[in-house]
Amino acid sequence: MKRKVGVGVAMCLVALLATAAAAQPVKIGICKFLDHPALNAVEKGTMDALTAAGYVVGVDVEFIISDAQADPNNSIPIAQSFAAQGVGIVVAIATPMAQAAAEVFAGTDVPIVFSAVTDPLAAGLVESATDPSQNGNITGVSDLIDVAADLALLKELDPAVQKIGLVYNPGEANSVALTETALEAGPALGLTIVTAIADSTANVPMAAQSLIGRVDAFYVTTDNTVVSAIDAIIAAAEEGGVPFLMADPTSLEFGPTLATGHDYYRHGLITGGFVAQILEGASPSELAVVYQQGPEVFLNLDAAATIGIKFPQPLIDQASGIYFGGALWGAGEDS
Numbered sequence: 576m577k578r579k580v581g582v583g584v585a586m587c588l589v590a591l592l593a594t595a596a597a598a599q600p601v602k603i604g605i606c607k608f609l610d611h612p613a614l615n616a617v618e619k620g621t622m623d624a625l626t627a628a629g630y631v632v633g634v635d636v637e638f639i640i641s642d643a644q645a646d647p648n649n650s651i652p653i654a655q656s657f658a659a660q661g662v663g664i665v666v667a668i669a670t671p672m673a674q675a676a677a678e679v680f681a682g683t684d685v686p687i688v689f690s691a692v693t694d695p696l697a698a699g700l701v702e703s704a705t706d707p708s709q710n711g712n713i714t715g716v717s718d719l720i721d722v723a724a725d726l727a728l729l730k731e732l733d734p735a736v737q738k739i740g741l742v743y744n745p746g747e748a749n750s751v752a753l754t755e756t757a758l759e760a761g762p763a764l765g766l767t768i769v770t771a772i773a774d775s776t777a778n779v780p781m782a783a784q785s786l787i788g789r790v791d792a793f794y795v796t797t798d799n800t801v802v803s804a805i806d807a808i809i810a811a812a813e814e815g816g817v818p819f820l821m822a823d824p825t826s827l828e829f830g831p832t833l834a835t836g837h838d839y840y841r842h843g844l845i846t847g848g849f850v851a852q853i854l855e856g857a858s859p860s861e862l863a864v865v866y867q868q869g870p871e872v873f874l875n876l877d878a879a880a881t882i883g884i885k886f887p888q889p890l891i892d893q894a895s896g897i898y899f900g901g902a903l904w905g906a907g908e909d910s
Contacts, residue, residue, distance in 0.1 A: 612825035620843020650675035689715030693749035740790035
């Protein structure tokens with residue numbers, strides 16, 4: 576004779592099973608476009624922010640991390656793999672990854688938090704930068720840079736600078752937007768922007784070489800394709816004996832003459848804060864896009880010495896840090 580389970584006991588079992596299911600860690604898919612110091616800093620900052628908020632890996636959250644290896648063709652498959660694995664939240668680092676996540680998770684309830692995206696409006700990620708209710712399941716943090724200020728720095732470094740070489744990938748919405756901004760801002764500063772197209776990492780060296788002898792300085796924005804082959808820009812600038820400004824402080828050690836931009840670890844902390852709010856019940860449609868403020872200027876004395884230039888004192892005074900002897904020193908720090 577089979578023993579009957581009482582209604583009360585059955586209800587308890589159901590409740591226990593529901594509790595066990597609820598206790599499963601939330602899967603958070605973190606995808607970045609390439610293995611690079613800036614994007615790695617965003618990734619680390621995101622995870623550290625969740626730890627600081629009290630979320631325990633393996634208990635409350637589980638991270639599934641992927642890297643597109645600077646190949647746009649890998650972006651959609653990564654997002655699809657996240658969907659297949661049942662992630663609860665997607666963190667998409669860099670514009671190509673955010674666009675892929677937005678495409679794959681369109682029409683779903685899975686929240687997407689983008690990070691290190693230059694222009695989420697131009698990239699088609701959101702409808703409004705100020706009204707999150709129009710943006711559905713996506714929000715995030717932008718690293719939009721001040722292109723005009725960057726160009727002015729090159730002019731401040733050397734007033735003789737007239738032509739600036741800019742290598743970019745027309746396949747990256749973020750890079751196109753920044754290149755257009757540079758082309759618009761240049762004339763007011765007495766500058767001509769000379770562009771060279773690199774539609775893949777393999778084509779960056781050829782594009783950079785094509786500018787040698789034609790420009791007085793090089794400038795690279797937050798173009799993921801170009802950044803992934805930054806050594807080619809460094810080599811071209813050194814061969815041409817001209818300064819090179821890069822809009823990414825984390826790449827200072829690779830050899831640009833000067834660098835501007837945001838603290839990408841802090842960028843990640845802001846991103847992680849968004850994820851924490853969503854884990855606590857907030858909806859992306861309640862969280863407006865954040866544009867990180869406070870870009871900084873860093874100087875590379877080693878690189879400057881290679882091409883035989885010196886930084887003017889006003890530029891030194893505004894620097895947040897100086898790279899010298901293979902190490903970064905804080906402003907005003909005695910080296």
